[in-house]
Amino acid sequence: MHSFSVVIPTLHEAAIIEQSVASARAQAGVEEVVVVDAGSHDTTAARARSAGARVLQAPRGRGTQMNAGARAARSANLIFMHADCRLPERACEAMSQVLDRGCVAGTFAIDYASRQPLLRLLSSLSRVRSRWTEFGEATLFVRRDDFERVGGFPAWPLFEDVEILTRLRRLGRVGRAHGRVQASPRRYLQRGVWRQQSLNVLLYTLFRLGVPPTTLHRLYDSGSFRRRTTSVMSSLGSPPPACQERTSRTIVSCRSRGGSSA
Numbered sequence: 001m002h003s004f005s006v007v008i009p010t011l012h013e014a015a016i017i018e019q020s021v022a023s024a025r026a027q028a029g030v031e032e033v034v035v036v037d038a039g040s041h042d043t044t045a046a047r048a049r050s051a052g053a054r055v056l057q058a059p060r061g062r063g064t065q066m067n068a069g070a071r072a073a074r075s076a077n078l079i080f081m082h083a084d085c086r087l088p089e090r091a092c093e094a095m096s097q098v099l100d101r102g103c104v105a106g107t108f109a110i111d112y113a114s115r116q117p118l119l120r121l122l123s124s125l126s127r128v129r130s131r132w133t134e135f136g137e138a139t140l141f142v143r144r145d146d147f148e149r150v151g152g153f154p155a156w157p158l159f160e161d162v163e164i165l166t167r168l169r170r171l172g173r174v175g176r177a178h179g180r181v182q183a184s185p186r187r188y189l190q191r192g193v194w195r196q197q198s199l200n201v202l203l204y205t206l207f208r209l210g211v212p213p214t215t216l217h218r219l220y221d222s223g224s225f226r227r228r229t230t231s232v233m234s235s236l237g238s239p240p241p242a243c244q245e246r247t248s249r250t251i252v253s254c255r256s257r258g259g260s261s262a
Contacts, residue, residue, distance in 0.1 A: 002096040003031040004141065006079045007069030008053075009062045010035055013083040014042040016184075020083045021051035029092025031075045036065040063153035063160035070147060079141045080161075084186060087139065088179030095141045095177050103175035105142035105168045111180040118193050119185050126180075139181045140164070146171060157217035159207050 006024045010017060017035065024033045035048040038060035049055045058068035066080050077099065081087070088094070088108065098106040110126040112119040126138065140161065150167035153160045168174050188196045203216050 001029050001093050002077050002099060003029055003075050004077045004079050004092055004095065005031055005069075005073035005075035006033045006081055007066050007073060008033065008035050008048075008081050008083050009038070009058075009065035009069070010040060010044050010048070010083050011038045011060060012040045012042050012044060014040070014044045014047055017044050017048045017083055018051040020081075020086070021048055021053045023086045024079075024081065025052050027087055027091050029096070030079075032073070034069040034073050036069040038065055061155060061157055061160075063157075064155050066160075067152045067155075070144070070152060073144070076144050077141065078144055078147055079139060081139045081181075082183070084184035085139055086182040088181060091177070091179060094179050098141075098175035098177050099143060101175060102173065104146040104172035105140060105165075106175035106177050107138035107140055107165075108177050108179055108181040110138055110183045112185045112188075113182050114185045114188075116185070116188075116193055118197060119188060122197070123180075141177070142168065156213040158203070158213045158220055159216070160213075162204075162207070 008017075008020060008024070013020075021033050021035065024030055033053040034056065035045070035053040036056045036058050037045045037048070038058060045055045045057075054072070056068055056072055058065045069080075070078055077095075079087075079095070091108075094108075095106060110123055112123050114120065114123075146168065150164065150171055152164070154163050156163065165174060185193075191199075199220070203220055207213065207216055
């Protein structure tokens with residue numbers, strides 16, 4: 001079985017970080033837990049340290065924070081996990097099996113542990129392998145060499161997890177480990193489950209159409225997607241190079257089928 005370093009980006013997670021670190025450290029095969037904090041004003045850093053994590057500071061942004069954690073990590077294999085997610089039992093064994101099959105990286109299915117109908121549906125759909133069902137909550141694990149080969153996470157405020165999966169798939173196979181990561185439904189419950197999912201779908205669709213992640217992040221933070229859709233769409237003319245390349249491929253593919261780019 002391989003050993004792993006767990007990297008957790010945080011911002012104001014004092015209420016849950018101790019349990020998150022303890023849960024990860026309890027896994028056989030986890031060599032260390034690295035918490036990368038983006039300047040929390042609460043006791044996140046102190047609580048993570050008291051729970052046994054190495055604590056680093058980095059500029060705000062999940063991609064930037066996780067890259068900093070990867071550079072500092074000691075293991076040859078990396079796990080990138082949200083603070084409100086929990087690995088399944090025997091996770092390192094399951095991840096090792098995926099890497100031993102020749103995959104460059106892998107993810108888990110997600111369990112939102114909720115009886116809410118839509119969240120139960122989303123948990124079930126996470127078992128389906130597609131670009132619409134694999135995100136950061138699925139807990140990416142990857143060999144360090146391959147992580148560095150694709151340049152790590154992009155310094156984007158949103159969809160950095162989608163982009164690195166795209167890069168890794170160009171490099172080799174991305175597998176699926178046995179078991180399900182338990183993910184907190186807190187954002188859904190805070191904003192309203194249907195409203196949050198509608199926002200997620202709209203943001204992801206706009207991202208695939210080439211809207212810059214920085215613009216989408218402002219929309220994501222506000223939660224008021226109906227008011228901002230028009231202004232977001234006006235930015236389609238100048239996406240960053242990576243998004244521009246993705247948009248061109250989408251349009252060409254759709255035109256070849258006689259459909260639209262949406």
